[in-house]
Amino acid sequence: MEAYILMALLLLLTIVTIAIVFQRSLFAVVILAGIYSFLMATAMIVLDAVDVAMTEAAVGAGVATVFFLASLHLTRAREYPRPRAVWLPLFVAGVVGAALIGGTYDLPLFGSAASPIHQHIAPHYLNESMGETGVPNVVTAVLADYRSIDTLGETTVIFTAGIGIMVLLRGRRRRRGEDKDDVDPGARET
Amino acid sequence: MMFLMATIAILIAMALVVVRAIRGPTVFDRVLAGNVIGTLAILLLAVVGFLLGRPEWLDIALTYGLLNLISTLAVLKFFRHGDLAFVPKEPPKL
8 A cells, every 4th residue: 555655656756857857847846856855755655764754844845945035136037948958968878777777687676675774883873772862763862862963063064155145136136136124334345 | 444535636737737838829828737736745745644544734734835835926026026036115905
């Protein structure tokens, strides 16, 4: 049952992806990307990865749509027609794709209990995390305790990126002189 | 059986909405399609939760409802004012 629902969702995902590639109107691409995120998040919930699905829905369908729209305001809303020479990029993409698909043959089987990722440190987390951290959810224990420094670093990176985007967008608006009221006179001459 | 039929119906509705989002001649067809796909995702989560015996997915569906509002509001504000950071000079009359 689960597999059929997942197949239907993935089929819709494929259709949306192909439509995004062939779509020339960038606004339609923004909307289609939002639809893609909602379908993806639903598929992840069907796969029982609720936390990933929440992130996908919040970032992909919520914040990314807003960011895309904000950048559409700064650029044109229509993609340029594709350049003539498509063979070299197509060749490179084909070779890279073939190499990646070739690489998957050396991977362990999907869900195999003997693969290295299930042998290395996961048993320790599963068996000891309750005693060591006192957090009942193993994923939360790994994210917020064992890898807390890593999580802090991620948060710092995202925060810095957000500040950078805000600074860039504000500078652009000032140069256009749209907000004459909240800009002090000295800043306008730069 | 009931939940299964509802799931199939919602998936078909999703396919129709995706077609409208791809073909939709005007911008507002696409905005509406984007909003409706969020609503359908909420419905699908609720129904599939009961179908697979996980009714606690209803809470996640509620959160989806909140997220769906944000992107639709942003899109509509962008089209009304052409700018997401628009501040009206005088407060709107209610």
